Amino acid sequence: MVGGDQRKTLRDFVIPGVQGNTSIITHPVVDAHNIELKPTLISVVQQSQFGETPLEDPNLHLMVFLELCKMLKLNGVSSDAIRLHLFSFSLRDKGRAWLHSLSSGCITTWD
Numbered sequence: 188m189v190g191g192d193q194r195k196t197l198r199d200f201v202i203p204g205v206q207g208n209t210s211i212i213t214h215p216v217v218d219a220h221n222i223e224l225k226p227t228l229i230s231v232v233q234q235s236q237f238g239e240t241p242l243e244d245p246n247l248h249l250m251v252f253l254e255l256c257k258m259l260k261l262n263g264v265s266s267d268a269i270r271l272h273l274f275s276f277s278l279r280d281k282g283r284a285w286l287h288s289l290s291s292g293c294i295t296t297w298d
Contacts, residue, residue: 211286212271213295218263222272229276231255238280252277267296 232255237248256270271294278286 211289211291211294212275213292214271215265215268215296217265217268219261222261222264222268224272228259229273232273232276233279236277236279237282238278239282239285240280248277271296 232252235248235251235255237243237245239245252274253270256266256273259269261269274294275283275286
């Protein structure tokens with residue numbers, strides 16, 4: 188672009204940008220220095236992902252997800268914070284698309 192021209196090029200539309208992207212899920216402040224989710228735990232959550240197909244039951248998905256979250260205890264981290272950090276890993280396909288269609292910061296608590 189010459190002379191400060193502000194028009195977008197085709198390349199600008201192809202390369203994903205990160206400016207303005209904010210998280211849909213607002214994670215609560217925790218007393219712990221950081222939350223470390225082990226790859227094994229994430230893998231377990233991903234084995235029961237919800238993708239919003241006609242054969243999947245969203246209520247059953249949430250029940251299984253909450254059971255998995257109950258097994259995890261971290262010092263200084265509330266169960267709410269654990270659920271909010273893991274939830275996006277439990278979705279795929281249409282379920283993940285639904286999550287990303289929500290307004291930024293609209294999920295702030297699990298209850």
